[in-house]
Amino acid sequence: MIEAENIVYSIGGERILANIYATFQPGKITAILGPNGAGKSTLLKCLTGALTPDNGSVFLDGKNLWDYSLDALSRMRAVLSQSAPVNFPFTAHEIVTMGRNPYSFDKTDAWNSEIADDALALVDAWHLRDRSFPTLSGGEQQRVQFARVIAQIWERDEAYLFLDEPTSALDLKHQHHLLDLVQRLCREKRLTVVIVMHDLNLAYHCTDNCYFIKEGWIRGGGASRELINKDVISEIFDLAPEYAAMRFGGELSE
Numbered sequence: 001m002i003e004a005e006n007i008v009y010s011i012g013g014e015r016i017l018a019n020i021y022a023t024f025q026p027g028k029i030t031a032i033l034g035p036n037g038a039g040k041s042t043l044l045k046c047l048t049g050a051l052t053p054d055n056g057s058v059f060l061d062g063k064n065l066w067d068y069s070l071d072a073l074s075r076m077r078a079v080l081s082q083s084a085p086v087n088f089p090f091t092a093h094e095i096v097t098m099g100r101n102p103y104s105f106d107k108t109d110a111w112n113s114e115i116a117d118d119a120l121a122l123v124d125a126w127h128l129r130d131r132s133f134p135t136l137s138g139g140e141q142q143r144v145q146f147a148r149v150i151a152q153i154w155e156r157d158e159a160y161l162f163l164d165e166p167t168s169a170l171d172l173k174h175q176h177h178l179l180d181l182v183q184r185l186c187r188e189k190r191l192t193v194v195i196v197m198h199d200l201n202l203a204y205h206c207t208d209n210c211y212f213i214k215e216g217w218i219r220g221g222g223a224s225r226e227l228i229n230k231d232v233i234s235e236i237f238d239l240a241p242e243y244a245a246m247r248f249g250g251e252l253s254e
């Protein structure tokens with residue numbers, strides 16, 4: 001379980017996150033939703049330890065995030081960032097194998113390579129294994145990067161998976177395929193999954209819980225099927241109620 005207690009984060013005197021309290025449960029997918037610039041990625045970075053909050057603490061299984069060694073963290077949590085530019089001509093297989101770096105001393109290269117192949121196959125990208133990563137399309141790169149993060153926590157139950165807009169470059173089929181896979185891994189391995197996303201339909205159908213953030217504040221949290229509705233969407237995204245009803249009324253409530 002992840003517990004965020006009173007997270008405050010500022011940049012240059014500007015408050016980006018204010019008094020964030022949030023809980024993320026094992027075996028559940030929790031979405032962080034909200035408008036552009038609301039603070040979603042910043043919160044995710046505070047939860048992973050990539051950013052240090054000005055105030056507040058993050059606890060993983062009751063222990064402060066800062067009390068874990070980097071080695072321990074790299075074996076228990078994997079992070080898919082919004083963008084991870086790669087300029088060198090690594091192959092897709094080499095990129096996924098990088099997810100196995102925490103195990104380079106206690107597992108053989110052959111074992112790590114096999115897991116990288118299995119992870120590529122899981123995301124329908126095995127056929128890309130020997131392609132140069134920078135030459136792949138945006139969606140192909142996103143699938144390969146996702147394979148890298150699942151390779152990182154491959155043998156681990158109850159790991160933490162942080163995903164920042166993992167489907168932003170994917171076509172419809174691969175969006176559903178990836179989220180089905182996240183759901184399956186989450187249930188089977190009791191992963192704690194935190195996912196930043198913009199597609200409210202996908203969030204409604206594929207996540208268990210959600211938090212809405214606006215202007216750095218949490219404006220609501222609860223079960224996705226209850227909280228993601230036309231009234232909340234209208235308020236959080238400053239949409240006219242009739243537009244929100246037309247766009248999200250029947251679709252979400254079915």
Ligand SMILES: Nc1ncnc2c1ncn2[C@@H]1O[C@H](COP(=O)(O)OP(=O)(O)OP(=O)(O)O)[C@@H](O)[C@H]1O
Nearest residue numbers: 011016034035036037038039040041042043196198
């Ligand atoms: N390094 C930085 N320097 C200055 N401002 C920053 C920096 N990083 C983030 N911000 C600002 O903090 C706010 C929150 O950014 P964040 O990336 O968390 O938003 P977000 O909710 O993830 O947005 P989006 O949906 O557009 O990805 C934004 O106004 C952004 O411009």
